[in-house]
Amino acid sequence: MSAPRSQRSSTISPSRPLRSPASAPTKRPVTPSSPAASSTSHLRSSPSPSTSSGTAAVATKLKENITVTIRFRPLSPREVNNGDEIAWYADGDYTIRNEYNPDLCYAFDRVFGPPTTTRRVYDTAAQQVVSGAMSGINGTVFAYGVTSSGKTHTMHGEQRSPGIIPLAVKDVFSIIQETPEREFLLRVSYLEIYNEVINDLLDPTGQNLRIREDSQGTYVEGIKDEVVLSPAHALSLIASGEEHRHVGSNNVNLFSSRSHTMFTLTIESSPHGKGDDGEDVTLSQLHLIDLAGSESSKSEMTGQRRKEGSSINKSLLTLGTVISKLTDSKAAHIPYRDSKLTRLLQSTLSGHGLVSLICTITPASSTSEETHNTLKFAQRCKHVEIKASRNKIMDEKSLIKKYQKEISCLQEELTQLKHGVSMSTSNQEDLADRKLQVKPQLRLEEEEDEAKAALMGRIQRLTKLILVSTKSSQQGKASVKPDHIWRHTFGEEELAYLPDRRRENMADDNARSTVSEHSREPRDGGTSGLDEMTKDRKKNKTRGGMLGWLKLKKSDGVAGTLLTDGNQNSTNGSASSSSKCAQTKSTRRDKAATNKSFPERTVAEDLFSAAVGSGDPSLIATTIADQMDLLHEQTKILVGEVALRTSSLKRLSEQAARNPEDFHIRDQMQKLEDEISEKKNQIRALEQQMIESFGMSHTTDSLGMSQVLSKLTTQLNEKIFEHEIKSADNRILQEQLEITKSEKAEMQETIMLLRQQLDSLAERQSTYTQQQNAADESAGRNTHSRNGDELSEIYSGAGTPTSVMSLNRVFAQEETKDIKNGTTLNSQALEIENLKKENMRLIEEKDELGKLNNKLTEEASYAKELASAAAVELQNLAEEVTRLCNENAKLSK
Numbered sequence: 001m002s003a004p005r006s007q008r009s010s011t012i013s014p015s016r017p018l019r020s021p022a023s024a025p026t027k028r029p030v031t032p033s034s035p036a037a038s039s040t041s042h043l044r045s046s047p048s049p050s051t052s053s054g055t056a057a058v059a060t061k062l063k064e065n066i067t068v069t070i071r072f073r074p075l076s077p078r079e080v081n082n083g084d085e086i087a088w089y090a091d092g093d094y095t096i097r098n099e100y101n102p103d104l105c106y107a108f109d110r111v112f113g114p115p116t117t118t119r120r121v122y123d124t125a126a127q128q129v130v131s132g133a134m135s136g137i138n139g140t141v142f143a144y145g146v147t148s149s150g151k152t153h154t155m156h157g158e159q160r161s162p163g164i165i166p167l168a169v170k171d172v173f174s175i176i177q178e179t180p181e182r183e184f185l186l187r188v189s190y191l192e193i194y195n196e197v198i199n200d201l202l203d204p205t206g207q208n209l210r211i212r213e214d215s216q217g218t219y220v221e222g223i224k225d226e227v228v229l230s231p232a233h234a235l236s237l238i239a240s241g242e243e244h245r246h247v248g249s250n251n252v253n254l255f256s257s258r259s260h261t262m263f264t265l266t267i268e269s270s271p272h273g274k275g276d277d278g279e280d281v282t283l284s285q286l287h288l289i290d291l292a293g294s295e296s297s298k299s300e301m302t303g304q305r306r307k308e309g310s311s312i313n314k315s316l317l318t319l320g321t322v323i324s325k326l327t328d329s330k331a332a333h334i335p336y337r338d339s340k341l342t343r344l345l346q347s348t349l350s351g352h353g354l355v356s357l358i359c360t361i362t363p364a365s366s367t368s369e370e371t372h373n374t375l376k377f378a379q380r381c382k383h384v385e386i387k388a389s390r391n392k393i394m395d396e397k398s399l400i401k402k403y404q405k406e407i408s409c410l411q412e413e414l415t416q417l418k419h420g421v422s423m424s425t426s427n428q429e430d431l432a433d434r435k436l437q438v439k440p441q442l443r444l445e446e447e448e449d450e451a452k453a454a455l456m457g458r459i460q461r462l463t464k465l466i467l468v469s470t471k472s473s474q475q476g477k478a479s480v481k482p483d484h485i486w487r488h489t490f491g492e493e494e495l496a497y498l499p500d501r502r503r504e505n506m507a508d509d510n511a512r513s514t515v516s517e518h519s520r521e522p523r524d525g526g527t528s529g530l531d532e533m534t535k536d537r538k539k540n541k542t543r544g545g546m547l548g549w550l551k552l553k554k555s556d557g558v559a560g561t562l563l564t565d566g567n568q569n570s571t572n573g574s575a576s577s578s579s580k581c582a583q584t585k586s587t588r589r590d591k592a593a594t595n596k597s598f599p600e601r602t603v604a605e606d607l608f609s610a611a612v613g614s615g616d617p618s619l620i621a622t623t624i625a626d627q628m629d630l631l632h633e634q635t636k637i638l639v640g641e642v643a644l645r646t647s648s649l650k651r652l653s654e655q656a657a658r659n660p661e662d663f664h665i666r667d668q669m670q671k672l673e674d675e676i677s678e679k680k681n682q683i684r685a686l687e688q689q690m691i692e693s694f695g696m697s698h699t700t701d702s703l704g705m706s707q708v709l710s711k712l713t714t715q716l717n718e719k720i721f722e723h724e725i726k727s728a729d730n731r732i733l734q735e736q737l738e739i740t741k742s743e744k745a746e747m748q749e750t751i752m753l754l755r756q757q758l759d760s761l762a763e764r765q766s767t768y769t770q771q772q773n774a775a776d777e778s779a780g781r782n783t784h785s786r787n788g789d790e791l792s793e794i795y796s797g798a799g800t801p802t803s804v805m806s807l808n809r810v811f812a813q814e815e816t817k818d819i820k821n822g823t824t825l826n827s828q829a830l831e832i833e834n835l836k837k838e839n840m841r842l843i844e845e846k847d848e849l850g851k852l853n854n855k856l857t858e859e860a861s862y863a864k865e866l867a868s869a870a871a872v873e874l875q876n877l878a879e880e881v882t883r884l885c886n887e888n889a890k891l892s893k
């Protein structure tokens with residue numbers, strides 16, 4: 001074995017001259033000014049002024065190629081133990097060379113040797129695609145390579161070295177933070193393609209989903225597309241999705257991905273502060289794909305693994321074919337439909353957006369051939385042309401526009417309400433009249449307050465889905481329209497748990513904004529804004545910022561004014577309700593002080609206090625439902641965070657098993673365990689809070705409670721009814737199944753009988769034939785011998801009348817015999833004919849019975865499937881009913 005080649009590969013001088021012999025697979029050395037370096041320079045340019053008509057109007061179209069990056073992983077301990085040598089190495093930043101055949105070299109946009117961090121790979125291969133997606137250009141980053149070459153390590157990463165997906169999520173939120181002039185709405189979906197079946201990883205019930213096509217390309221029908229509000233929220237969704245991904249061991253990877261996964265971030269954005277007037281709305285999708293690894297024939301696989309391996313290989317083969325055809329100008333047909341993977345990637349591969357391919361490879365000599373195949377695939381991809389274009393969408397396609405319009409309408413309603421009140425309060429002309437009207441006036445104002453609280457609740461719920469930079473709020477522009485109050489913002493604390501390039505700068509920015517915001521705006525209850533916020537920040541940092549996203553930031557003056565306006569315009573009634581409201585908050589704050597895991601003030605609480613302020617039982621009931629929703633959402637996020645940490649813990653414990661001496665891993669595991677138990681405490685506290693909310697509403701107003709109870713009871717009754725129907729259906733299906741089974745048994749018996757009859761008929765037929773032959777033969781012999789005897793007798797006395805008579809008699813006898821024989825033969829032929837007909841009929845009958853039997857078997861298996869589906873449904877319903885019963889019992893208590 002030659003001297004430490006692993007070192008050689010990593011330390012090889014980038015300036016080593018590139019030999020490019022005629023036989024080299026590439027004759028186009030890629031330099032730093034290659035398409036990869038220049039391809040996305042336009043991305044940060046401002047959006048094109050072209051107006052949109054319909055979806056996907058194209059602003060800029062630049063021809064370029066797929067960016068191809070190669071990432072080496074180090075030799076694994078297994079490969080080292082097996083005595084593997086270095087077969088491929090990075091020769092500088094752009095070239096890969098084969099150790100044994102130096103003429104074999106390939107050039108790419110970038111080649112990273114084993115020591116490179118994922119952060120560097122991200123900066124080179126993904127960052128431009130992510131920022132492109134944020135400016136409205138579709139983007140796809142995917143990892144390709146043989147099994148165990150490091151795809152999942154690159155795309156997902158580990159606790160200490162986050163992969164492309166977490167880094168991209170993080171970057172997306174950082175870009176929002178640094179783009180105060182726009183507001184964003186983000187949605188995520190996460191799917192896997194397992195054995196050619198698409199499963200929704202965010203919704204375990206979403207199995208075997210179908211691919212559809214519309215004017216914008218292919219999409220997955222019925223996939224869950226969840227709005228995300230913070231990096232933690234998005235990552236917790238990925239973590240919970242990962243729990244459902246198919247993973248298994250093969251002989252080279254203990255945790256081998258058995259499916260391709262596609263994480264999609266849908267990004268909508270529009271200019272910030274333009275309400276619904278702005279036309280510049282963009283919608284783009286960022287796909288981050290972790291392909292399953294191709295498996296060589298050397299992989300020892302059996303049963304399920306073999307099936308998975310073959311469907312992985314088949315889809316990767318189709319991907320290769322599609323890529324080849326795309327680079328072949330003569331190819332007339334591109335077989336996108338040959339696999340789910342290529343069908344889903346159809347618009348990506350056909351060139352609508354930026355595409356970055358990261359090929360992961362191992363330098364090991366034992367997989368040299370597979371690595372060579374990966375490099376050939378990468379080389380082909382390099383020639384696929386793409387056109388980056390910015391999407392613009394019509395209003396009706398945009399969710400962000402829909403929300404903005406709705407918020408704007410609600411705002412208008414709110415303003416009108418306020419206007420109505422101020423008109424009535426400013427009308428001082430006829431004091432006597434006002435005194436006369438004072439009672440109705442009070443009632444009217446109370447009603448208006450209630451309506452306002454309801455409107456504000458709805459506005460809050462919608463606005464929390466739209467993300468804006470905290471930087472926009474620190475500017476505190478008076479010109480900002482009132483519909484931009486209470487936008488959901490997130491800050492440094494929510495990005496804190498990921499290693500970050502720019503965190504330091506952002507921390508400075510945020511610290512500045514924090515000081516300016518809170519020195520300007522004291523919090524409710526008169527506490528010093530600065531002190532409290534500083535405490536808040538510290539607390540959030542120790543929490544890892546996970547719950548920060550639900551924290552309400554009254555970050556600009558307008559928001560404060562609106563809230564205060566509402567209270568100032570209130571009458572005594574609402575004044576007392578605001579004190580009630582303040583009381584509620586202080587009670588909660590005390591509780592928060594004893595339980596440090598809570599954010600001090602949440603949207604849920606604000607919503608609740610606003611409704612309590614109104615004093616309307618029905619409004620309180622509705623608001624309780626809203627508050628419950630939000631608390632439920634908080635709980636869901638915490639559960640996701642627990643899942644995220646649990647999966648990190650799982651990975652760490654695997655690492656710890658491999659490196660028992662590594663105390664750093666143990667420390668991290670301990671830290672994670674502590675965090676998990678803290679999160680679980682938070683979840684318990686939230687559940688307690690939910691129960692208390694009901695309790696509080698009960699003491700506040702039994703009507704509200706009874707409404708909630710009756711709603712639950714109705715739900716329960718509906719579920720019970722549904723359950724009964726399903727049970728009945730199930731019973732009917734079971735009966736049908738039984739009937740079908742017995743019918744099938746009867747049919748089989750009949751078939752047996754018929755078969756027997758057929759056999760016996762066939763036997764009879766052959767006996768008849770034999771008998772007939774025998775009869776024919778003997779009849780012939782007898783006739784001839786007797787005729788001969790009689791004739792010799794007759795001819796011996798020939799010429800006598802007796803002889804003539806005898807002769808005549810003999811002829812007559814023979815004639816009669818012939819006639820008899822003929823009749824017998826005729827009747828036998830007839831019988832044979834009949835038997836043949838009978839045989840035909842029986843065969844036809846048998847065929848029909850066979851068909852009927854098949855049909856019945858099919859029906860039986862369908863009925864079985866239905867029955868088992870109904871059983872699953874029943875079980876779900878039973879669980880739902882039990883849950884509702886428990887909930888009801890709890891509520892009744």
Ligand SMILES: Nc1ncnc2c1ncn2[C@@H]1O[C@H](COP(=O)(O)OP(=O)(O)OP(=O)(O)O)[C@@H](O)[C@H]1O
Pocket residue numbers: 072073074076114145146147148149150151152153154253255256257258291292293294360
């Ligand atoms: N760049 C790297 N640096 C250090 N270790 C790596 C690197 N890439 C991969 N590994 C390690 O190699 C092993 C296999 O990696 P990984 O599971 O990411 O492979 P994969 O290509 O996703 O495999 P499969 O296709 O079977 O899912 C893991 O233990 C991982 O930690």
